[in-house]
Amino acid sequence: MGLYTPLKELIDSSNLPVFVEAILLPFENKIVYDGILAPSNIIIGKGISRGFDDKYNEAEMRFGIITALPFHPEKAEPSDAEKLKIYLKNENSREIHWAEIGELIHKDPELMALYHQEMGKVYARTYRRRLRDIGIEKGWFAVTEGLIIAGATNKDEVEKILQDILPDEKRIFVHVFQLKK
Incomplete structure (x- = not known):
């Protein structure tokens, strides 16, 4: 400032x-x-x-972001979840940190859900562009492991479809996103 x-x-x-x-x-x-x-x-x-x-x-x-002095570097080490989110932020970071990503998930299998949610956001960005390219202007979609597995005009319909087709234990790996006009 x-x-x-x-x-x-x-x-x-x-x-x-x-x-x-x-x-x-x-x-x-x-x-x-x-x-x-x-x-x-x-x-x-x-x-x-x-x-x-x-x-x-x-x-x-x-x-962290240093905005004030004196600077105290004793800031707590980021959690494994925070590290994973940062590593998954963009393609370049994912490529650089692929080994660390694997280690984090191996160390704490509960991070697998976070991994799929964050990657779902990445896939959603790509699918939004592709859906618009083929003329779809709005809707709700569910993606897991890079695949769209459900789509409907509203979120409740997508959730109902997921309930019908997906085992409950797999539901935490799904990212639901909206395509807006």
Whole structure:
């Protein structure tokens, strides 16, 4: 934050990440910048941007977001569930952390449900685009292990279909999503 203007008001978030030259200073237990922010006119490619995202997510998981001083790094280690969510956040992170993902699930089989729910969200993003491409504009869908297993005009209908076709112990692995017009 600046003394008078927060950074998010000065930098267009649609153009992130952006390189800036600034001096960060502690001020009244906050981190502020001094002087003029000078963004560099550089285009950052998708691969580099993805790398920044991965490093950011890893740092956030390990230390949290440092917004005040003094900084106390004794923050509690993130739970296995939090780690799993961060590792599953995007394709690049899943590729980098595939071994850790497997270890977490092996160590705590209850995380398998979380794994399927988070991956269901990933598949839902893809299916939303594909469903629109074939002319479907709205509806409710259930996905598990990368497959749409039910679809209807409302959530209750999808839940009823799931009840009819899916064993109860498998229900926790299903992600239900809505396609909106």
